[in-house]
Structures are given as C-alpha cells and as structure tokens.
Amino acid sequence: xxxxxxxxxxxxxxxxxxxxxxxxxxxxxxxxxxxxxxxxxxxxxxxxxxxxxxxxxxxxxxxxxxxxxxxxxxxxxxxxxxxxxxxxxxxxxxxxxxxxxxxxxxxxxxx
Amino acid sequence: xxxxxxxxxxxxxxxxxxxxxxxxxxxxxxxxxxxxxxxxxxxxxxxxxxxxxxxxxxxxxxxxxxxxxxxxxxxxxxxxxxxxxxxxxxxxxxxxxxxxxxxxxxxxxxxxxx
Numbered sequence: 001x002x003x004x005x006x007x008x009x010x011x012x013x014x015x016x017x018x019x020x021x022x023x024x025x026x027x028x029x030x031x032x033x034x035x036x037x038x039x040x041x042x043x044x045x046x047x048x049x050x051x052x053x054x055x056x057x058x059x060x061x062x063x064x065x066x067x068x069x070x071x072x073x074x075x076x077x078x079x080x081x082x083x084x085x086x087x088x089x090x091x092x093x094x095x096x097x098x099x100x101x102x103x104x105x106x107x108x109x110x111x
Numbered sequence: 112x113x114x115x116x117x118x119x120x121x122x123x124x125x126x127x128x129x130x131x132x133x134x135x136x137x138x139x140x141x142x143x144x145x146x147x148x149x150x151x152x153x154x155x156x157x158x159x160x161x162x163x164x165x166x167x168x169x170x171x172x173x174x175x176x177x178x179x180x181x182x183x184x185x186x187x188x189x190x191x192x193x194x195x196x197x198x199x200x201x202x203x204x205x206x207x208x209x210x211x212x213x214x215x216x217x218x219x220x221x222x223x224x225x
Contacts, residue, residue, distance in 0.1 A: 030210060030211060031210065031211055033213065035216075040199065040219070040221070041218055041219065042115070042201055042203075042216035042217050042218045042219055043154065043201070043203075043214075043216040044216070045213040045214065045215070048211070048213060050211075088153055088154075092210030092211075096210070097208050097209060097210055098156055098159060098167060098208075098210065099156070099210055099214065100156070101153035101154050101155075102153060103152070103153055104151075104152075104153055106151075
C-alpha cells in the first residue's frame, strides 16, 4: 500500500503556538493534498502541492514536500481553538487516479 | 455553490432492511465518490463514478450498490448489511477524476446497523 503515514497521531498545543504534522508515503506521486476534518463531519480541502513543488503557503498554512524522502509536512502558525480537528494527507500513486488518505493527526488547541 | 449535500444525516437500519443514501452536487463536477470512514480512521475509497459511469469499485461487497442517475446525483443502495458496516459514509465530488483536482466532501451519513 502507498498509504501515507502521519506523525504524530495526536498533538495537543496551546492557542497561539505553531503545530507541525508530518506525512510519509511509499511510492512516487503526482501530488499530495492535505485535508481537515472536524469531529464527525466531512473533510475540507486545505492545500495541494505538486511533486515538482517544494513549498506552498496558504494563509497560516505552510506545506513542504520532499520527494527524495517521500515526506511532507503541514505547519499551522499562530494556532486557534477553531483549528482543533483531524488533519489527513492524501496521496495519489502515479497513474492510479485516486487518493489514498493517511492515518491522520488529531490536533487539539487548548485555550 | 460549492456544497455537496448528503441525506439522511443519520440512519439506523436492521440487517434485513433496504435503504439508500443520497448525495447531490451542483458544481458541474464530473467525478463523484463514496468513502467509508470508521471512527478514528481515515476515509477508505469505495466507488468512483466518472461521467456517470462506474470507474472504480474497490472490491466492495455486493450488499453495497452504487448508482449515478445523472451528473448531479449519486446514490448508495444498502441491503442486508452487517453490524460491522456501521460507519460514516462520505460522498465527495471533483471536477474530474484526475487526482490533481481537490475533492469536495459532503457532511456524511452516520449509519448504524443493528
């Protein structure tokens, strides 16, 4: 399986701190996406980074991709209580035309 | 309108019942997906429809039967389910089934099989 593995499984930080989540995958990819899921709800797309990109920003989000190490990281700066959610990376195997989600990181922001 | 809607929000059914989950999008997306998600686990792909044709079936048991009546609607027909089928069922859509497109998810149907 080329499912992404995420680290840590759970993360608890204080409001205002930065949160970093990591994703590793096994096979070559075309792109990698990050999604957020609030408890028991649908997923929301956060950002997509292509295999030829190394870093991408969107608001308080910063995503990096290292294809040589088959890993990606998601940084959320100046965290807020509303950032409390599960975060999943999703990868595509080249040619598979489907996404496979990692195990996810459960992020808790404490006020 | 960037919304994917799913009905019902919650469903409780017995193992002998027949029920259907419904999903709708009006974004003009040509790919639609069904995922199954167990608690504290990632979504697992079940089916992909592309241009109203079934393009991926991830070896899902036949007690789950998908249907795409038109480009905006996706159904999942359920029959003779097992308690282990209890899960959150998520529908998603994207512009095309190419993985370079983001997927838009509905809020899900929480299914309990008794």
